[in-house]
Every structure is written in structure tokens, then in C-alpha cells.
Amino acid sequence: MELLAGEAAARGMAVRAAEELGPLTGPAHWYGGPLAGARLAGRLGFALLEPVDDWLAELPEEFTGRDIRSATVADARALDEPTFVKPPRDKTFPAGVYADGSRLPAGLDPATPVLLSEVVTFEAEYRLFLLDGRIATAGRYAVFGRLDPRPLRTDERDRAARATLAEITGFVDRLIAAAGHTLPSAVVLDVGRLLDPYRAGHRWAVVEANMAWFSHAYAADPARVLDVVLRAAGPRERVRPGDLAFVRH
Template structure:
């Protein structure tokens, strides 16, 4: 079957829309982009192999539609967080497997590196981790010592600089606010500047980094630290400017022919998409 005639840049959205997707759609339309809200994770023939596709949605959706759209979602490496210098994490973090973590007999915080396949949280020991067939022993997880984040911020990073930002939590509870309205604005940007200056080459050109003011009860101190890194095309914008967020999303999941040499390291080999015989460029959720 012949390839369809390429169309102008467009944004593809999944069947279920959250508020971020709705705001990104509005922003895309304001700048003259078409918005394609799919009713299922199947790309219409008229869009297949088009030259200007972008997406916002979860990993399962991305795995289903990215091949037919010939676009490449960028994602940080699983080991990015544990590889950071201690001055940016202020806690011990290890990338391991769920099977290994189940042997631990000490309290720990456990989360998946990127996909939200496993409930992230504090576990009193490894025996409390999920053990059913949904979570095989080789599932990658990040295991860290327990710290409390007093306030947390989401940074949408583009080309090594903060392009959009928002507070999203206070004392572990959702509390979004624009960064410019926050008392910690200067401290957040100062910490982010140092982090990105030292570590930008280890991240995609478009990515989300969460940071926060952490407290360690055992040490009795407070410090700015990285919470985690996430895919921009699968991150809630909270109170960040949607036009600026869209800039990052479009770069983070865009046409393969625009992929730069530096970003090639932040793509994954295609993986089978269940039940289709096709491949996707992102892992399943």
C-alpha cells in the first residue's frame, strides 16, 4: 500500500483525555496545528506514515501508534536518577529488579523508573511488594532510602533549560501553582540551573524533571533534590503554561526524520505490541 501524502504537523491524543491533554489541544489549535483525538489506539490510514505527527498520551498508547505515525518518543534512561551525583539526590538510590527488592528486610521507597506499572511508595520491607503475575521478578525498579519532600515542582526542560514549570505538591498532597507565584521560585531555578548544567547531556533534549525540598528525619536537615525524571509526552502539566509545555511535548514525541543525533540515545528499540504483531517504540504500561 502506498504511503499517504504527508500532512502538516498535527497532535495525536488518546481516547481518554485528561486536563493536560485538553489544554495542549487548545494550545495546538491556537498555533494552527490539527488535533487528532483517536477513538482507539489505531492510526487512521489517512495519517499513517505522515511526516508531521506528534503525540501526548501514555506508554501503551505510544507503543500502539508511534510506528504508524513514524514518530519517536524520547525518554530518560532507567538509571539516570541513581547515576546522578549525590549532591543532586541526597539519598542512596539503586536500579534493581523487583525480584531482588523482595529480598530486602529494611524500609525503602520503591518506584518504577518511568512507567507507572507498579504502585510507588514506602514499603516496610520487600515482603510487602506486589507478588502476583502482573509484576514479574525482572521488572526494573528504583529503590531508595526514605526521605520526605516538603514541596515538589515539575520542570519541563527543553535544550537543557527550564522552559515551563509548576509546583505540584506540598507535604505530599497535590497543590498546583504557577512557579512565578511560589516563594521558592528563585531556589528552584538556581538548583535546576546547576543540575542541568552538570547533567543535561544525560537527558533527552525535551524531558520532565521533578525536584523538591527534601527533609531527612535521621539527619535533621533540608535540601533541594531531584525527585525523578519523566517523559514529557506522558506528564501532567499542573499549573505550568500550556503553550510552553506544548513546545516540550512536541519535541519529546515528534517525527523520526527530525530526530537529532544527540537524542538517538534516548529512544528504545521497537518492542512487540500485544495482540497486533506490530512493534512500538515505548514499553507497555
């Protein structure tokens, strides 16, 4: 947040914390949590773009590398085998592998939407900030599930890193060609190298899609991250027609 605030200030934008907001003299943008964002959107006139809840579950297995389905907390409670369970958008409970449905946190509304996925292993995971279907900036954020940020740039001198970025770009290009119309024009896409026990090497797969205005930049370029955030959470009157279906209500 500090990196993005610094970049915004360098562009001449006024940066304010939500609890310190006073009268505004220009268009407003948002970077922060969904509850505060939803509360302030009407007052400040910005629109929040986000993927639809079942986007990941509707993707072909070619892009997910695993079986994923949309469900509810009630469905998850009935699980009798280890399953990866996550809320599709808000962080209402910790995403992770639950041994069975009884291990889910208590007190959850049974009707709360969730995504259920078979358990897989990602060797490495990368965060991509997409603008108009192209990678604006990217960085690694985890290795075997452990936080391990590293930049990933087009001018990268490391040959292996350049090869990784080329592979990711090719994968994203195929995904956008097949399902790009199902994502907002400014969005975060997490992808990973999925270890396959039945074949040598690895394959690329989508981890999830997220709201750019509520996503950690990790090692991505803050200037390019801000470009994506400004589109993803900017003045309602500037929302493009193709993005209207992705405005958070």
C-alpha cells in the same frame, strides 16, 4: 490533556484521540501513555524521547539527597525494611514506600527493573518542563506528598515564589552543567525541597525525571508544556543527533 489539545488546536494542529485516528496529512506528535505510544510510533513516524532507566540512580548524591540504586522486582522482594520502590518509567505498579518486599503487588515479573530509594520527606515538589537544558515552564504539584498544584512563573508577584524559582533555577543550572548530557533535550524534571533531619532549613534534590509526553502539566503553562512535548514526541526524522540515544524502542 484538554489544555494541551486546546493549545495545539489554537496553533492550527489537528488533534485526534488514538482510537479515532484516520489518515494523516502531516507530521505526527504524541501525548499519552507509553503502550499506545509505542504501538503507534512506527505507524505514524514519531519518536519518543525518555530518560534512561538508571538515570536517577547514577546521579551523584549531591543532586539526589538520598541513596538510590537500580534493581529488579526480585531484589525488591528481598527487602526487609521500609523502602521507596518505583518503576523507572512505565507505571507498572504504584510507586511508594513499602514496609518490606512482601508488600509489593503480586504477579510482577521478577526481572522487571525498579529503583530503590531510602525514605525521605519532601516538603514541596515542583514539576519542571525542560527544553535544551533550560526551564520552559514550572509549577508546584505537591506539598508533603499531597497534590497541591500552584503556578510558578518568572513574572510571579509573590516575593517568596520568585525566590523559590530562583533557587530551583540555580539548582537546575548546576545539575545540567554536571549531568545535562545524560538527559534528552526535552524532558520533565521533578525536584523538591528535601527536609534534612540533621541540618536546619532544606536542600533541593531531584525527585525523578520523566517523559514529557506522558507527564501531567499540573499548574505549568500549557503553551510552554506543548513546546516541550512537541520536541519530546515528534517526527523521527527531526530527532537531533544528541537525542538519538534517548529514543524509546
